Amino acid sequence: MSTVKVLSVSDAEADPRVKAVFDDIRAVRKTDFINNFWRGLANQPELLEATWSRLKVVMSADGSLDPLTKELIYMAVSIANNCTYCIHSHTAAARAKGMSDEQYEEFLAVVGMAFQTNGLVTGLQLPIDEEFEAQS
Amino acid sequence: MSTVKVLSVSDAEADPRVKAVFDDIRAVRKTDFINNFWRGLANQPELLEATWSRLKVVMSADGSLDPLTKELIYMAVSIANNCTYCIHSHTAAARAKGMSDEQYEEFLAVVGMAFQTNGLVTGLQLPIDEEFEAQS
Amino acid sequence: MSTVKVLSVSDAEADPRVKAVFDDIRAVRKTDFINNFWRGLANQPELLEATWSRLKVVMSADGSLDPLTKELIYMAVSIANNCTYCIHSHTAAARAKGMSDEQYEEFLAVVGMAFQTNGLVTGLQLPIDEEFEAQS
Amino acid sequence: MSTVKVLSVSDAEADPRVKAVFDDIRAVRKTDFINNFWRGLANQPELLEATWSRLKVVMSADGSLDPLTKELIYMAVSIANNCTYCIHSHTAAARAKGMSDEQYEEFLAVVGMAFQTNGLVTGLQLPIDEEFEAQS
């Protein structure tokens, strides 16, 4: 259950702004699949446009971080922010971009380690070493 | 200010279990620098041993994820868990492992995007698409 | 599934302390509907009494913030704390208090923006400007 | 201490993209004050442009939520996400937009109540009432 109706693609596309975004998603992703995130956001067309137009830039294959690394960062944030839907969608996206079972196991091990030391450091309230300060 | 005294290296190494861990940190990291995390944990020698012995395995250069990617995952978790110390130490570690300014900018852009969509999806409480389910 | 049995209203009201709270909820809210939060808390009558007696004061229509604004604040906290039940119940409450679709879209846009900049600022660990300090 | 150098305004504006953003901030906000958030983001010009251009739209005075309400929502998210800098900057912004001491006290009371019931509901793992589901 959700706080908005998850629109069918055809209902959503009755709004031309939504149709333009959905068409661009299909073109960029080379698939007809429009997942629930976009069909829920379609109730808020301005927000849909702003979110997709930025996501397309941020997650593009151009740039100095490869697409799989970007997905691993997205997964890590989503896990620590506890976003159930996002964990599912970005883990699936990482697999689609080539994440192997071995890489996923190592990813989980790093996440588990980071959580553990985050908890310890926060409990101990340790001061930051001067060596870590940004050069200025 | 911290909830335990951050021990000096010499005070900490009065305990032979601590000395053994610190020696191993120096050997593995090829540096004499022992940062505050380890000097705070030195008050809890069993926990120090367990944490270091696992961290050494998880963050090792062997495996299918390269060391910089592991640091980026660690940074992402630490930001979303809001661990101030960890953000500083792992951002510094990522730079030491070659993170460029351009990569850091892209990393931040992905983190910002992930936070934003985490917030939207959590607000909308969207159901998970069947397409994202693990094959069984 | 929950960690306590969600009591039926009649089972819950077998305890006179619970009945008194439920009667007050019905009177204040002008409805017979007792939602699961209260029927779960009914297993802990002292906690039920303390929670309701405070909530009634905090969310009352008297005061300098109007009821819808209070619900929007409640929703925002619940989203960032990731409380699924609370997001549903307070989004429904906000709608009942007059939140329009346009207001909800703007609310979500602010939430998304806040999440995004929270992530960026936490990643960058920016120092607080002196201009923001409370006057003393 | 931060993970990037917080640039002086003049150093930052050596980059024409940064100067254009800073000029727009000054024009929109009708002040010469450029706070640390923008001076930190100036190290990442593309991210600076994207963040400001969206923030300007989201927090604009046009629309169905008034500017103070938007600040209260921003504060609520920032508190629950524990973003120290953001709490300071948006509490200051809310005061600048007219938040009274009485409104701040009521805001804090709602935040405290929301945190408390978020914790209780999450502990009890209560199921969502059908009455809260979005109409479809």
Place this chain on the structure above:
Amino acid sequence: MSTVKVLSVSDAEADPRVKAVFDDIRAVRKTDFINNFWRGLANQPELLEATWSRLKVVMSADGSLDPLTKELIYMAVSIANNCTYCIHSHTAAARAKGMSDEQYEEFLAVVGMAFQTNGLVTGLQLPIDEEFEAQS
């Protein structure tokens, strides 16, 4: 730096409602020390009264959980919620109530383990075993 002025005890007690709360804190805790939490809340007298009157009941020595156990629970929540001030104050309170160094080490080990498995479970999105459901 804080978002309100932390009042001196004498300034705060100019308000008779604040004075009554501070007198009760001194009587219950058998100390003249009024820590910053109460001196900050003194700007919001109604919230101060409500918070203290409830805290006094919840943390009282009567009941089935002993005072140290309650402090350990309080510390654990504060660490996971990342409340710097609360971690400091409740770790100090736990020590005052007899927490030994050995107990603190074990506490930290449990916290670290819980964080780690929280991260793994959230990453894996595991379904809840029927065996864990509350009997009904």
Place this chain on the structure above:
Amino acid sequence: MSTVKVLSVSDAEADPRVKAVFDDIRAVRKTDFINNFWRGLANQPELLEATWSRLKVVMSADGSLDPLTKELIYMAVSIANNCTYCIHSHTAAARAKGMSDEQYEEFLAVVGMAFQTNGLVTGLQLPIDEEFEAQS
């Protein structure tokens, strides 16, 4: 739905490393029940071994904190980290280790109070009293 297949016990035990861990779980816990956490982690045998071998030490009955207190700490962290599965499994474990309804009510009251004051303190950004600093 999960991001990995939750393996049946027999499928999981086809891997001898998994079988060794499962046998040890059964021996230590004196039960044949292997809950989903371990059956999900069985897809990542190295992570399974590392997690169980540490959990067994941390949660052992030896030491200065009794097993029920450890479970209460685990529950508190899991609630504040919002780990649905962990809340269910550790609440069930606490009940199995003797947590009474009265103790659970008091536990929830402390959790609710901690959440509330965490929110207030974070909102007010109160400075830490010198009295709380660790002696050095």
